[in-house]
Amino acid sequence: MNREQQFNLGYLLVALLGILMLQHLWVQATQVETIPYSRFEQLLEEGRVDHIVIGSNYITGDIVRPDGSVERRFVTTRVDPAIARTLSEHGVQFTGAVEDTFFRDLLSWVVPALVFFGLWLFVFRRIAEKQGLGSGFLSIGKSKAKVYVEADTGVKFDDVAGVDEAKEELREIVAFLKDPKGYGRLGARIPKGVLLVGPPGTGKTLLAKAVAGEAGVPFFSISGSEFVEMFVGVGAARVRDLFEQARGRAPAIIFIDELDALGRARGLGPVGGHDEREQTLNQLLVEMDGFDPSEGLVILAATNRPEILDPALLRAGRFDRQVLVDRPDRRGREAILRVHMKKVKLAEDVDAAKVAELTPGFSGADLANLVNEAALLATRRGAEAVTMDDFTRAVERIVAGLEKKNRVLNPREREVVAYHEMGHALVAMALPGTDPVHKVSIIPRGIGALGYTIQRPTEDRFLMTREELENKMAVLLGGRAAEHLVFGHLSTGAADDLAKATEIARSMVTRYGMDERLGFVAYDETRPGFLGIAQQPGERHYSEETAREIDRAVRALVQGAFERARAILEERRGQLEEGARLLLARETLGEADLKRLMEKAAA
Ligand SMILES: Nc1ncnc2c1ncn2[C@@H]1O[C@H](COP(=O)(O)OP(=O)(O)OP(=O)(O)O)[C@@H](O)[C@H]1O
Numbered sequence: 361m362n363r364e365q366q367f368n369l370g371y372l373l374v375a376l377l378g379i380l381m382l383q384h385l386w387v388q389a390t391q392v393e394t395i396p397y398s399r400f401e402q403l404l405e406e407g408r409v410d411h412i413v414i415g416s417n418y419i420t421g422d423i424v425r426p427d428g429s430v431e432r433r434f435v436t437t438r439v440d441p442a443i444a445r446t447l448s449e450h451g452v453q454f455t456g457a458v459e460d461t462f463f464r465d466l467l468s469w470v471v472p473a474l475v476f477f478g479l480w481l482f483v484f485r486r487i488a489e490k491q492g493l494g495s496g497f498l499s500i501g502k503s504k505a506k507v508y509v510e511a512d513t514g515v516k517f518d519d520v521a522g523v524d525e526a527k528e529e530l531r532e533i534v535a536f537l538k539d540p541k542g543y544g545r546l547g548a549r550i551p552k553g554v555l556l557v558g559p560p561g562t563g564k565t566l567l568a569k570a571v572a573g574e575a576g577v578p579f580f581s582i583s584g585s586e587f588v589e590m591f592v593g594v595g596a597a598r599v600r601d602l603f604e605q606a607r608g609r610a611p612a613i614i615f616i617d618e619l620d621a622l623g624r625a626r627g628l629g630p631v632g633g634h635d636e637r638e639q640t641l642n643q644l645l646v647e648m649d650g651f652d653p654s655e656g657l658v659i660l661a662a663t664n665r666p667e668i669l670d671p672a673l674l675r676a677g678r679f680d681r682q683v684l685v686d687r688p689d690r691r692g693r694e695a696i697l698r699v700h701m702k703k704v705k706l707a708e709d710v711d712a713a714k715v716a717e718l719t720p721g722f723s724g725a726d727l728a729n730l731v732n733e734a735a736l737l738a739t740r741r742g743a744e745a746v747t748m749d750d751f752t753r754a755v756e757r758i759v760a761g762l763e764k765k766n767r768v769l770n771p772r773e774r775e776v777v778a779y780h781e782m783g784h785a786l787v788a789m790a791l792p793g794t795d796p797v798h799k800v801s802i803i804p805r806g807i808g809a810l811g812y813t814i815q816r817p818t819e820d821r822f823l824m825t826r827e828e829l830e831n832k833m834a835v836l837l838g839g840r841a842a843e844h845l846v847f848g849h850l851s852t853g854a855a856d857d858l859a860k861a862t863e864i865a866r867s868m869v870t871r872y873g874m875d876e877r878l879g880f881v882a883y884d885e886t887r888p889g890f891l892g893i894a895q896q897p898g899e900r901h902y903s904e905e906t907a908r909e910i911d912r913a914v915r916a917l918v919q920g921a922f923e924r925a926r927a928i929l930e931e932r933r934g935q936l937e938e939g940a941r942l943l944l945a946r947e948t949l950g951e952a953d954l955k956r957l958m959e960k961a962a963a
């Protein structure tokens with residue numbers, strides 16, 4: 361029996377004891393002396409009873425002393441008066457039967473309590489099973505969140521491929537863990553928490569293990585979803601436990617997978633708050649604030665939904681560093697394939713570069729799975745080594761699975777996405793005063809986004825001019841403009857861009873007073889949502905006619921931005937074609953690639 365189980369059984373025992381004690385007190389308070397009926401008659405004759413209450417079964421009353429003061433209460437079972445008289449006449453001692461109701465009373469609450477407890481157990485076990493947390497009697501209290509400790513993970517940076525930028529950033533952590541005391545001496549700021557952000561299967565866990573492996577420190581890991589317990593207080597106790605253990609073996613790494621499960625913004629739960637999770641999160645914050653970095657503890661955490669994390673987690677001194685672990689591009693895939701191909705026997709004809717070409721949209725985990733699948737196919741054939749043919753067949757299998765999950769695009773779609781993203785990038789680069797384009801990619805990211813263009817803000821902006829907002833809209837519509845220009849059709853891929861552009865236009869008209877005809881009037885009163893939950897739009901304080909005016913102005917702004925984007929792209933048609941071709945071949949283009957593209961066209 362482990363600690364948690366004892367803990368929960370303890371709760372149960374205390375509760376039962378409490379109920380028993382109450383019951384006992386209640387019985388005492390209402391205790392009366394039970395006397396035989398003949399004794400009652402005797403007392404009656406002696407004039408020593410008073411305050412008689414005659415019930416249908418019992419007679420109760422006070423027995424008084426000769427001086428008239430009450431001695432105690434009594435109860436006796438009512439007996440048929442005729443029979444009583446006859447019996448008394450014969451001088452026989454007799455009494456009615458007074459049933460002992462103690463056990464009946466006891467049963468009357470024990471049985472419902474047991475039924476209730478049974479039901480409760482049943483329901484929670486169901487929930488626990490649903491969450492895959494295992495079942496069995498009392499499993500609710502069983503520790504699902506084992507702290508896994510690996511003294512030496514044996515993973516090195518060489519085992520993680522295709523995520524060079526992330527590795528570069530984590531090297532610092534390794535240097536620190538190797539010499540925690542010496543590191544701070546020169547005034548370098550010591551990292552406490554690093555958040556690894558990226559889609560599933562991109563190697564976040566593997567990277568964390570590699571950091572531990574490179575630094576030669578123990579690796580403590582636990583998953584955020586396992587923290588969330590049924591019993592209030594257990595998760596928090598577990599966090600305390602984890603930190604205590606890790607401290608004892610510092611320098612060490614603590615890795616929290618699925619941080620979002622426990623670090624979701626507070627007050628955002630579906631049914632009000634979630635006490636348990638909140639407590640656990642608070643405990644984590646306390647622990648993170650509480651330790652001295654020179655102890656040599658570093659906390660790594662992984663999430664694929666950083667946007668839902670509680671902002672408190674991201675504050676300075678906590679997870680204030682974020683490392684992006686993205687899906688690999690073609691070169692990255694090749695590198696990952698090489699890592700995993702080392703583990704199987706390959707035929708001469710296998711070409712990692714070719715396999716990488718066949719697998720756009722695959723994550724590191726998908727690629728590891730691919731190599732394994734190919735090896736299985738070869739084994740089934742009874743072959744000596746895994747051939748290229750095995751790989752192509754394995755790719756087909758896995759692609760079919762991934763297509764269902766919307767993660768792999770067909771060639772035609774890829775082409776559209778390439779032009780679309782290039783459209784965003786070119787418009788952004790053509791307009792003065794927009795943020796420089798950091799990266800363009802046609803690797804699907806998360807749900808919904810088929811590709812992405814990242815602009816790097818040069819500075820924090822709090823004020824934007826009308827012109828800047830218009831430029832921003834043009835960039836947003838650049839994707840659709842490019843599709844329209846090249847293919848002459850509109851696709852559904854621009855829905856999100858359109859929504860964002862429209863949002864900006866609407867704000868310009870109704871909040872910033874940027875439309876000449878409507879004037880400098882704020883029309884919308886969008887109240888901030890309560891507890892971050894979006895509320896119904898603010899009340900309208902204007903007429904139907906004004907509403908129409910607003911719609912017209914918004915439409916004009918969006919249309920204008922679209923025309924601008926289209927004009928820019930028409931002028932740079934050559935660059936658009938060249939860029940899309942490059943993007944299709946390489947999947948991601950960085951700042952340097954884009955600069956080269958612009959210069960080439962200018963020359
Ligand atoms: N960049 C990579 N290089 C080599 N192998 C990788 C890489 N990414 C993933 N893998 C393989 O996929 C497996 C699963 O990856 P891992 O569990 O680290 O992903 P993750 O990002 O933590 O995923 P999740 O978010 O689902 O927990 C690894 O054990 C490894 O075999």
Ligand SMILES: [Zn+2]
Pocket residue numbers: 780784839840853854857
């Ligand atoms: Zn777009």
